[in-house]
Amino acid sequence: MVDLKKIKDISSVGTADFFGTGMSAIFWFFLASQIEPNSYGEIHWFLGIAGLFSGIALFGTANTLTVYTAKKVQIQSTLNFISLFASAVLSLIVIVVFPSFYTIDIGIILIAYVINTLAVGDILGRKQFNNYTKYTLLQKGLTLGLGLSFFYLFGYESIIFALALSYILHFKRIISIFREIKLDFKLIKPRFEFIINNYLMSIIAISSGQVDKIVVAPLLGFTILGNYNLAVQVINIMLIVPSVFYKYLLPQESTGIENKKPKIIVVCLSILITISGMVLAPILISEFFPKFNDAVDAIRIMSIVVIPTTISVILESEFLGKEKSRVVIISTTIMLISLIIGMIVLGSMMGIEGIAYSLVIANTLKAAYYLAMKKLNNF
Numbered sequence: 001m002v003d004l005k006k007i008k009d010i011s012s013v014g015t016a017d018f019f020g021t022g023m024s025a026i027f028w029f030f031l032a033s034q035i036e037p038n039s040y041g042e043i044h045w046f047l048g049i050a051g052l053f054s055g056i057a058l059f060g061t062a063n064t065l066t067v068y069t070a071k072k073v074q075i076q077s078t079l080n081f082i083s084l085f086a087s088a089v090l091s092l093i094v095i096v097v098f099p100s101f102y103t104i105d106i107g108i109i110l111i112a113y114v115i116n117t118l119a120v121g122d123i124l125g126r127k128q129f130n131n132y133t134k135y136t137l138l139q140k141g142l143t144l145g146l147g148l149s150f151f152y153l154f155g156y157e158s159i160i161f162a163l164a165l166s167y168i169l170h171f172k173r174i175i176s177i178f179r180e181i182k183l184d185f186k187l188i189k190p191r192f193e194f195i196i197n198n199y200l201m202s203i204i205a206i207s208s209g210q211v212d213k214i215v216v217a218p219l220l221g222f223t224i225l226g227n228y229n230l231a232v233q234v235i236n237i238m239l240i241v242p243s244v245f246y247k248y249l250l251p252q253e254s255t256g257i258e259n260k261k262p263k264i265i266v267v268c269l270s271i272l273i274t275i276s277g278m279v280l281a282p283i284l285i286s287e288f289f290p291k292f293n294d295a296v297d298a299i300r301i302m303s304i305v306v307i308p309t310t311i312s313v314i315l316e317s318e319f320l321g322k323e324k325s326r327v328v329i330i331s332t333t334i335m336l337i338s339l340i341i342g343m344i345v346l347g348s349m350m351g352i353e354g355i356a357y358s359l360v361i362a363n364t365l366k367a368a369y370y371l372a373m374k375k376l377n378n379f
Contacts, residue, residue: 055206069125
């Protein structure tokens with residue numbers, strides 16, 4: 001039988017991610033119903049820029065913090081300091097390099113993304129799953145509340161600043177970590193390989209999550225990007241299950257706890273979610289978002305990505321739990337390279353459908369590499 005404690009912990013993370021993603025989705029779906037696809041795409045392009053640079057700033061990645069916090073290594077303050085300093089510098093660079101109406105807002109949300117990641121890594125590493133639920137729901141509630149308020153008061157141009165403000169809750173936790181744990185740069189040297197491997201892995205992974213936004217706009221325009229990002233919002237809802245399981249699984253694997261039965265269950269769920277998405281999501285988009293018709297075919301194709309993503313998060317947590325981060329770096333590099341090539345080649349030939357196929361192919365290659373390495377490593 002599956003341990004009741006495990007079910008409770010998974011449920012805590014699951015509740016947070018399910019309702020949190022739901023609140024975020026409500027906001028983005030509402031915004032899509034109120035503005036043109038072109039404007040919707042433009043907002044997501046700038047968010048992609050902020051997301052990419054926040055990844056570069058995060059020397060203390062969420063995975064690194066989760067693993068070492070779970071192992072009781074007092075390294076959080078040191079990694080947080082480096083990441084926050086880097087985010088401040090990169091924020092200034094972004095403001096200078098990308099001059100626009102959104103420039104200041106991009107710099108602010110870049111720092112907010114970093115603070116959020118550092119706080120979540122600490123919470124999960126301590127296995128404080130109830131606190132994770134509380135923080136996530138409050139943050140997503142602020143996303144919805146502030147997003148709607150700013151939209152009605154100041155227009156859609158204020159959305160990025162409103163989203164940045166939603167992360168204000170995490171400031172208190174970061175300050176508490178600095179008070180609790182002293183800076184000790186000596187802790188980095190014996191763990192440098194794992195830390196730098198995770199850092200490179202994080203940059204590649206974040207690039208994989210943002211490169212589609214950054215590439216699609218100059219390749220196909222903001223209108224297609226708007227349609228594509230609406231499809232991504234739908235897929236994000238479908239990816240709640242593997243996302244929840246990964247956040248639960250990583251600290252468990254880091255401390256050697258077996259989770260065979262939950263892994264089987266989540267793979268079966270991913271298959272059911274994929275089928276449901278392919279059938280139902282396009283119908284709902286056509287009914288409620290008629291201006292985003294190009295998103296329908298993209299959703300049908302992108303729904304398939306849930307299955308390889310689920311397989312990847314299970315195997316990735318196993319490799320990271322054993323501090324074999326080099327395997328994860330290679331897999332995410334394979335995904336990123338294949339995604340970029342696919343988007344440029346298939347996107348140019350097939351438009352938004354080509355972008356969708358590229359996403360599926362890239363994630364399938366990532367899962368296939370993990371399976372091959374698991375067999376070679378015999379675990």
